[in-house]
Amino acid sequence: MNSDAFMEYAFIVMVALIGIEIFVSYMKGKQFYRLNVLIADVSTGVIFALVGVVILLGALYVYDIIEKNYSLSALGYHFFPLASPFQFSPSFVVNWHALGAWTFSVVLADFIYYWFHRHCHEINLFWATHVTHHSTQEMNLSVAFRGNGLQRIFEYMYFLVMALLGIPWAMFLLSHRILKVYQFVVHTRFIGKLGFLEEFMVTPSNHRVHHGTQRKYLDRNHGGIFIIWDRMFGSFEWETDEPIYGLTKPVNSFNPITVNLHVFKDMFFQIFKCKSIGDVFKTIFGPPGWKPTYLQTPDDVFKEPAYTEKYDPKPPMGVMVYVALQAAVLMAVGLVIWKVAKINLEQDMTMLGILSAVIIFSLFSIDRTMEMKRWSRRTEVVRNVLFIFAFVLTLLYSNIPNIAMFAIPLIGLSLVSLLWIIIKRKTFFDLSNISNTWY
Secondary structure, three states, X not given: OOHHHHHHHHHHHHHHHHHXXXXXXXXXXXXXXOHHHHHHHHHHHHHHHHHHHHHHHHHHHHHHHHHHHOOOOOOOOOOOOOOOOEEOOOOOEEOXXXXXXXXXXXXXXXXHHHHHHHHHOOOHHXXXXXXXXXXXXXXXXXXXXXXOOOHXXXXXXXXXXXXXXXXXXXXXXXXXXXXXXXXXXXXXXXXXXXXXXXXXXXXXXXHHHHOEOOHHHOOOOOOOOEOHHHHHOOOOOOOOOOOOEOOOOOOOOOOHHHHHHHHHHHHHHHHHHOOOHHHHHHHHHOOOOOOOHHHOOHHHOOOOOOOOOOOOOOOOHHHHHHHHHHHHHHHHHHHHHHHHHOOOOOOOHHHHHHHHHHHHHHHHHHHHHHOOOOOXXXXXXXXXXXXXXXXXXXXXXXOOOOOHHHHHHHHHHHHHHHHHHHHOOOOOOOOOOXXXXXX
């Protein structure tokens, strides 16, 4: 199975598991999901996917050049045949060479990921691209979708080691995706300790520790599939108390732009306040949160617990219904673009860039609306107008069969949304007691 087919099936299973977990949470009276957090998780996940498409193409291009020209296979040593380890017809046969190659590839990918992941918690520049995943104060399966697309730039650099060994890019990519799918499964609070598996596998219990803000849990359990790396290199910790999830300094925002870039922003302003090149270097490559003594404030003192109340703005029910509907439409549009339009990523990068910009702006707008931030009504007007134009142009000029069945209802929904915003502008978007900040 190629990696694209694997991810298509895996995505369906992941969405189904999230649905099951939401249902079970509701039936058991567990508040493991909040609608606003779920929408924020999906928003950052969509941006992660959009940004990651371009980065992945570039990474595979570089990987392929190294593997073909500067690797062990380029020297004539072919240890990693790109073949199925199993044959089922006409009889079952095991290709032991291929099985060994695939097993080594998956284990090596996990080992490399351990060090990259650990460095994300030890180097501020890397942390700036990883902090997005930790910024939520919940722990459930949807958290696995929460990522920063820029993280892949550094992550794929680490995996170029596999190219030097002569591992074909298709083998690397599937191994990496197996790792990521496994990581999805361990983001849950429903599964307790799993006996002897706790000793050598990353389990939900082990990974919950990784998301904890208590001092004893900080920067622990970095493994992706196997916890043995943490045991070998001194970064393991057992789950003894329920972790308090999130950041030691909560970001308190659902805005996908803020949760993706807030550490970069802090680094940028700190650099301009530094008094030496050494302090600039430590700001970028030192541990997360490092500051020279002359810039430290009482707010920099470690606090435990990190917070006593979760960030949970409570807009009127009508606002959440509106936001949930718009978020669902955005997801549907994304799927239509991907599956129906079948954009050729190598030939249609301009179109992909425009669509990505519109979708990112849209996610930014609806998440601001969910938080009732000032100007959210105006950005929603702009967003719906953009959608109407986009859908009309698609309807008039697209050659996609049956596009009208998608475009016409979406035009109607955007028109209704515009009318609703205008009619309800004094009650639906009551901002009198809400922060003036745009972020």
